[in-house]
Amino acid sequence: MSGSTLLKETGPREVFCGLTSIVWLHRRMPDAFFLVVGSRTCAHLIQSAAGVMIFAEPRFGTAILEERDLAGLADAHDELDRVVKDLLQRRPEIRTLFLVGSCPSEVIKLDLARVAERLNESLKGQVTVLNYSGSGIETTFTQGEDGALKALIPLMEPSQEEQLLLVGTLANAVEDRLFTLFKRLDIPKVASLPPRQSTELPTVGPNTRVLLTQPYLTETARCLKDRGAQIIQAPFPLGVEGSKIWMEAAAKSFKVSNSLVQTTLEPLVNRANEALKPYKNQLSGKTLFLLPESQLEIPLARFLLRECGMKLLEVGTPYLNKELMQSELDLLPENIRLVEGQHIEKQLDRVRHHSPDLVVCGMGLANPLEAEGISTKWSIELVFSPIHGIDQAADLAELFARPLHRHELLQKNNKLFAQV
Amino acid sequence: MELTLWTYEGPPHVGAMRIASSMEDIHYLLHAPQGDTYADLLFTMIERRGKRPPVTYTTFQARDLGGDTAELVKGHIREAVDRFKPKALLVGESCTAELIQDQPGSLAAGMGLNVPVVSLELPAYSKKENWGASETFYQLVRGLLKNKTKEEIHISRDWKQEDRKPKVNLLGASLLGFRCRDDVLEIKKILTEYGIEINVVAPLGATTTDIEMLPEADANICLYPEIAESTCLWLERNFNMPFTHTVPIGINATNDFLNELFGILGMPPIDPNNVYNKSKLPWYSKSVDSNYLTGKRVFIFGDGTHAMAAARIANEELGFQVVGLGTYSREMARPVRLAAKELGLEALITNNYLEVESAIEETAPELVLGTQMERHSAKRLGIPCAVISTPMHVQDVPARYSPQMGWEGANVIFDCWVHPLMMGLEEHLIGMFRHDFEFIDGHQSHLGHLGGNEKQTKSLKQNNDDEENNLSSTNLNSPIWTSDGEAELAKIPFFVRGKVRRNTEKYARQAGCRKIDSETIYDAKTHFRA
Numbered sequence: 016m017s018g019s020t021l022l023k024e025t026g027p028r029e030v031f032c033g034l035t036s037i038v039w040l041h042r043r044m045p046d047a048f049f050l051v052v053g054s055r056t057c058a059h060l061i062q063s064a065a066g067v068m069i070f071a072e073p074r075f076g077t078a079i080l081e082e083r084d085l086a087g088l089a090d091a092h093d094e095l096d097r098v099v100k101d102l103l104q105r106r107p108e109i110r111t112l113f114l115v116g117s118c119p120s121e122v123i124k125l126d127l128a129r130v131a132e133r134l135n136e137s138l139k140g141q142v143t144v145l146n147y148s149g150s151g152i153e154t155t156f157t158q159g160e161d162g163a164l165k166a167l168i169p170l171m172e173p174s175q176e177e178q179l180l181l182v183g184t185l186a187n188a189v190e191d192r193l194f195t196l197f198k199r200l201d202i203p204k205v206a207s208l209p210p211r212q213s214t215e216l217p218t219v220g221p222n223t224r225v226l227l228t229q230p231y232l233t234e235t236a237r238c239l240k241d242r243g244a245q246i247i248q249a250p251f252p253l254g255v256e257g258s259k260i261w262m263e264a265a266a267k268s269f270k271v272s273n274s275l276v277q278t279t280l281e282p283l284v285n286r287a288n289e290a291l292k293p294y295k296n297q298l299s300g301k302t303l304f305l306l307p308e309s310q311l312e313i314p315l316a317r318f319l320l321r322e323c324g325m326k327l328l329e330v331g332t333p334y335l336n337k338e339l340m341q342s343e344l345d346l347l348p349e350n351i352r353l354v355e356g357q358h359i360e361k362q363l364d365r366v367r368h369h370s371p372d373l374v375v376c377g378m379g380l381a382n383p384l385e386a387e388g389i390s391t392k393w394s395i396e397l398v399f400s401p402i403h404g405i406d407q408a409a410d411l412a413e414l415f416a417r418p419l420h421r422h423e424l425l426q427k428n429n430k431l432f433a434q435v
Numbered sequence: 436m437e438l439t440l441w442t443y444e445g446p447p448h449v450g451a452m453r454i455a456s457s458m459e460d461i462h463y464l465l466h467a468p469q470g471d472t473y474a475d476l477l478f479t480m481i482e483r484r485g486k487r488p489p490v491t492y493t494t495f496q497a498r499d500l501g502g503d504t505a506e507l508v509k510g511h512i513r514e515a516v517d518r519f520k521p522k523a524l525l526v527g528e529s530c531t532a533e534l535i536q537d538q539p540g541s542l543a544a545g546m547g548l549n550v551p552v553v554s555l556e557l558p559a560y561s562k563k564e565n566w567g568a569s570e571t572f573y574q575l576v577r578g579l580l581k582n583k584t585k586e587e588i589h590i591s592r593d594w595k596q597e598d599r600k601p602k603v604n605l606l607g608a609s610l611l612g613f614r615c616r617d618d619v620l621e622i623k624k625i626l627t628e629y630g631i632e633i634n635v636v637a638p639l640g641a642t643t644t645d646i647e648m649l650p651e652a653d654a655n656i657c658l659y660p661e662i663a664e665s666t667c668l669w670l671e672r673n674f675n676m677p678f679t680h681t682v683p684i685g686i687n688a689t690n691d692f693l694n695e696l697f698g699i700l701g702m703p704p705i706d707p708n709n710v711y712n713k714s715k716l717p718w719y720s721k722s723v724d725s726n727y728l729t730g731k732r733v734f735i736f737g738d739g740t741h742a743m744a745a746a747r748i749a750n751e752e753l754g755f756q757v758v759g760l761g762t763y764s765r766e767m768a769r770p771v772r773l774a775a776k777e778l779g780l781e782a783l784i785t786n787n788y789l790e791v792e793s794a795i796e797e798t799a800p801e802l803v804l805g806t807q808m809e810r811h812s813a814k815r816l817g818i819p820c821a822v823i824s825t826p827m828h829v830q831d832v833p834a835r836y837s838p839q840m841g842w843e844g845a846n847v848i849f850d851c852w853v854h855p856l857m858m859g860l861e862e863h864l865i866g867m868f869r870h871d872f873e874f875i876d877g878h879q880s881h882l883g884h885l886g887g888n889e890k891q892t893k894s895l896k897q898n899n900d901d902e903e904n905n906l907s908s909t910n911l912n913s914p915i916w917t918s919d920g921e922a923e924l925a926k927i928p929f930f931v932r933g934k935v936r937r938n939t940e941k942y943a944r945q946a947g948c949r950k951i952d953s954e955t956i957y958d959a960k961t962h963f964r965a
Contacts, residue, residue, distance in 0.1 A: 027511065028494040032470025054530035054559060059445040060473045072789070076440040082560045084436050085534070094436035102438060118468045118531035121497070151470025152497040152531070360518060379475030379487070386485025 020351070021335070026358025029377055030308050030333055031064065031395075032151030033159030034117065038065045039398060040163055040209070041074045043184045046110040047213040049075040049163075050102065051149070052095065052127060053117030064378075064395070074109075076102070080119055091123075095130055096137075099144075109142055111213035113163060116148035143170065143213075155333040157231040157310050157398065160184060164208055164235040167216060168242065171208075174218030178204040179265055180244065182236070183229030186401035187211070193252075193404055199279050200266050208235075219244050224268045226261065228252060228403060230343070231310035233336045250342040253311070254318030255287045258405040260342070283405045290409035291322065297416040299324030301372040304365075307331035307357050308377050308394040313343050315375070315397070320347070323412055327351055328369045331362065373419060390418040441788055443763040443806065443826055447557035447567025448529045449474050454571040455525055456488040457609040457638040461575070462521035464512050466539045467529035469494040481827050482610050491515040493532070500535065508539045509546060516548055522643040523579065524548065525571065527555035551643075553578040565661045565738070566766060568609060572638055573665040579646045580673075592653050592675070594700070601700045602632040604652045606678075607663030608639040613741060613825045615639055617838035618658060622683065625841050629693070631700070650674040654699045658682065658840070659740055661764060683840045684744035685848070686716055687751055714842040716849045720753055731856065734759035734800035736783065736791050736809055737824025739767020741839070743774045745804045745823050748848060750778060758798045759783065761791065763806075788812070799934040802856055807831070819855035914943035916951045923953035938963055 034057055037049045051057045058077035065073075078098045083089045095114075103109060112134075114127045127146035134144040147162035148154060154162065164182065179202050181193065190207060197205045206217035221243040227236060230251050240246055249264035250257040259280055266276045303325045305312040312332050319325040335355045337344070347353075354362075366374055366389065374384055374391045381391040392415055402411040425432045448465060455463035456478050465471070472492050478484045493511045495504055516524060526543040540554025553574050557567045594601045605622060608615035616639070623633055634652035635645045649655075649670065655678035657667045667678040677699045683692035694704045711717050719725060733755045735745045739762045749755040760775040761783030762768065768784045775782035783794050792812040795803055803813040803820040807828040813820035822831060823839075838844040916924070920939075927935050935956065942959035943951050 026514075027492055028469050029472045029475070029492075030469060031473060032468070034470070035473075055439075055442060055444075055446040055563065056448075056471060056530050056559070058439045058442050059449065060470065062441055063473055063477060073440055076438055079437045079439050080560060081436060082558070085560055089436070091436070098436050098438045118470070119534060122500075122531055122534045150497075151468040152495065152500070155469065360514075377472075377476075379472060379479050382479040382483060382485055383487045 020353060022352070022354045024354055024356045024358045024361065026356075026361065028333075028357045029306075029359040029379060030357070031156040031377065032060070032118070033149035033154030033156065033162060034061055034115065034151075035064045035156050035395075036149065036159030036163070036398075037061060037075045037115065039184055040160060043209050044111070044211065044213040045074065046108065047074065047113060048102065048106060048109045048111070049113045049115055050099070051075070051077040051115045051117055052120045052125060053077055053080065053115075054119050055079055057117045057119075072106075074106075080123075085123065091125055092130060092133075095125075096134065099134055103138075103142060112142055112144045113166065114144060114146040115159075115163075116146065116150055118150045118152050121148060121150045121152060145170075155310075156308055157229070158233075160229070161232050161234050164232065165238050167209065167213075168219070168235070168238045171216050171219045171242070173242070174220045175222055176204065176218060176220070177222040177269075178206055178218070178224070179269065180217055180219070180223050180225050180239075181205065181207040182225055182227050182239070183232055184209060185228050185403055189401045189403050189407060192406060196262065196279070196283075196404075197265065200262070200269075200271050200275060202265065202269050202271065221245075224265065226265050227339070229311075230314055230336075230339060233339060236339065248342055250317065250346060251311075251314040252403045253314045253408075253411060254322050255284055255291065255405050255408045256322055256346075257314060257318060257343075258403070258408065259284055262405075280405070287405045287408045291412055294409060294412035294416045295323050297419060298412065300326065301419060302326045302328050302369065303415075304328045304369060304371040304374045305330050306362060306366075306374065306376040306380065306394070307333045307354070309398055310334075311394070311397050312375070313340055313347075313353075316351070317343055317346050318408075318411065319415060320351075322408070323415070325373075325415075328371050329354060329362075329365060331355075331357065333357070373415060390422045392418055437786075439786075441808065443786060443788070443808070444564040445474070445477075445826075446530060446559050447562045447564060447570070448527060448555075448559065449477065450564040450567025450569070451525060451527055451555055451557060451571040452478070452488055452490055453564075453568045453609045453611050454575065454638045455490060456484070457640070459640065459642045460522040461489065461525060461643060462515055462519045462523075463488075463490045463525040463527070464493075464508075464515055464539065464543065465490055465527055465529060466493045466495075466508055466532035466537060468531045469496055471529050471531075477827070478610060481829050482832055483829065484610070489519065489521070491519075495532075504535060505537050505542055508537055508542055512539075512543050512546060512548070516550060521550060523551045523553060523575065525553050525555055525575065527557060527571075528559075530559035533559050551578060563765075565764060568662050569665050569766075572607075572609075572662060573669060575638075576646055576649065576666050577669055579643060580649065583647070583650070594653055600630055600632045601654075601702070602634040602652050603696070603700075604634050604649055604655045605636045605658055606655055606666060607657060607659035607661075608636065609659075609662055610639070611825065611827050612639075612659060612662065613738070613823075613827070613831060614837060614839045614844075615659070616832075617836055618840040618844065620836070621838040621841035621843050622656070622658065625683075625689075625693070629697075629702070631696075650676065652676065654678060654696065656696065661738060661740060661767065682740050682744055684741070684844060685748040685752055686710065686714055686842075686845050688744060688747060689841055689845070714845040716752060716845040719849055719853075725753075725853075728853065728856070729754050731755045731802055732758045732798070732800040733802045733804060734795050734798055735823070736761045736763075736803075736805040738762060739764040739771050741824040743767075743771060744839075746774055746778060748845075749804070752845075753849075753852070755802070758800050759794055761785065761794070792816075799931075799937070801931070802852065804852065821851045821855055914940055914948055914951050914955075919953050920951040920955060923956050935960075 041049050084091045114131055116127050131144040131146045145166040147166040149159040194205050219242045223244040225239050225244045225246045236246050247264050247268050249261045252258040252261040312330055316327050316330040320327050329352045331354045374389055375394050378393050384391050475488055478488045491511055526540045543552045608619045635648055655667045655676050657663045657678050670676040679695050681692040681695050683689040690710050733749050735742050742762045746757050746760050749757050757778045760780055762771045763786050772782045788808045803809050803818050804823045806824050810820045810822055837847050939956050939959040942962050
């Protein structure tokens, strides 16, 4: 960032914890199971965030700590062994088991790394047991994925092969599309982390160039760097501009000729800009307030400002990793109000004061703001929807235009609603 | 340690939030880590509330644990009281805060706040949501009333002598409770008809002033024992307030409830002839087209109150046969066991939805009355289902007036339970008429591909299969269905076909038959009837 006003705020926060990322991770790797070692609250959180009800036996669960586990009457390690054994018997198709630490397991200092090590010995390679923490005292929402991916890195085989490694969960369809495009750019090999099967991990080495698809993978990037990989600096692939620079950066690191890059991307860019136009008309000049939650706030703000003409009132982010975010911050003008951390009450005071046209916020806050006449967009929707890449830019814009469009529609067609 | 894939109830502090959010002027200071704020969405999304729950979370992080978390808690308390100016402050902790033992209740009590503080101790590692709601309501009522003596509050239960109408409190309705909003309206309406006044409704919509007025009523009505029974017992002990024990869900229970209340208030019992016409349920149940409801096998699972009420309605008012009864409310296990015993059943008391699912599969009912989870299980098994209990789903907060209690509640229940069964009948008719040339193939009813349609197709396809082929692919231990047997089975309505298949196989194994043909099916039928 050149000179945007970075403000820090502390106080009560309204954000999800890292456990929430299990909701999309378990769908990405259907042969993996995520076992939270925690409390009834953890179990309730995941099922509430996962869309209230499940349609089949889920590939995530909670080993709920009970009084006797805490009082030391039952050895928590033995108990966990028993639960894992029961689970694996029931679900023999599981190849990778993630033991996920929670607030209570961290506070009582339950050593899940040791548990994983012991289980790996007894399971003799049938199932790989890994651990990471998704606790709210250490992680925010998407940081859970950072922890899960970091846990996979030691299992990746070393290799000298030249390859592009896409890191961060993407919708499968989007990933297929990106693979096709990188192939058109003559990039010899493209792999991704996390893989679609937990056992088919990509390799890593000095000729691996890492292209981050998501902005929240601080620790994963650091560990891949430790394994010799090069991290490509780029903004994130949201919007036409960001996705184009992102792909160009990858092409450049593979020394792809400029002319091939331009002939490949130009038609895509032109088409995407055309598709973007109607939404740009709807969004241009509208004011936007982003509450901190998913870490996608800064790239989204950049897209909505630069490509859709929205006015940024405030961009909140749970935490700021300046190194990973640098290319994004470079694209933002100096007078942006950027706030790291949160004091939810003060922030909502500012929302009410500005009365923005659109607020990006968590699910708990959306209806109360709607009831005050402020249109909202759920931030969790952005981690579930296929929004990455040049071809998806218009879909991404549409997500923000829809609530505004609906608001206008109801005002226009309904005299009674217009009075409220 | 307990492996949980999905849970019927949240942690106890979510119960406390239900009480705090139901009321108008209290605030809940919850010592809890970042992430526990997810609970807000239960109220703003599922219950579709346009207001945030009145809760301040301390949202401590790992770096705070090294420092003075007690100061952090006090800072949040001060700020919350200044900002929200509540008339009473609930102070408690979630599971993680319980472990670090900051005692936020004592901290708040020592701060000299000019607002009543109610400290909540809700053991997160042994108790659950409904218990937490009950305990919070009780502690709040006790906290606001404990310093008032019986003399201080003007109490005379003799409304006749005082020349006024009798008045009662409606207790237990809360947010995230099953159809509470409409139950309160229905009961209010019924009581007003009999000249009974409503003193206070709590916790739903109540203020602290309302709570202080509770002892002024002549009796309490315990609408939901899970939430209000402990409060009713305390009010009975301390203010001599009698309370009703019958939950008015169903015609007979509503009738009993009114007679119980009238007895308490010294009013004459109601005329049974008068009751019959209050709801359409009795006539609809008697009418000739309800004949097909006779002996329908029904499986019931839910919270204690709604499960027991459903069992009574099914048994007494609709002529169903209850084949399974259970609850996830451990606190209600005793009465549910008794109710099950009276129906000749053993109650299923469990927190594990997979256990419930296998019990449903085992009993092969024709209708499931359960929670949203049983709706999913029933869908998988191709059985019609109606939802009768929490945990809440956005569908359980309908826009229309839709109570469970009282006369209108009985109407709602009749429709909710019988419509899925009629759909079941529709499936059967589709199966019957599918060979008529007028029939448009691809018709799907609400059961979609899991309905009778697919089973029919499957068994027809099997008929065409080579019998030898069948022989070779089947497990040696289980009897083999001949094409004659399969054809006979296909003639049996789909909703009992699974049960007939299982019973016949069971009989064949007992009798040592290796092959099942049409005769075996008739033999089995006779065997199990005898």
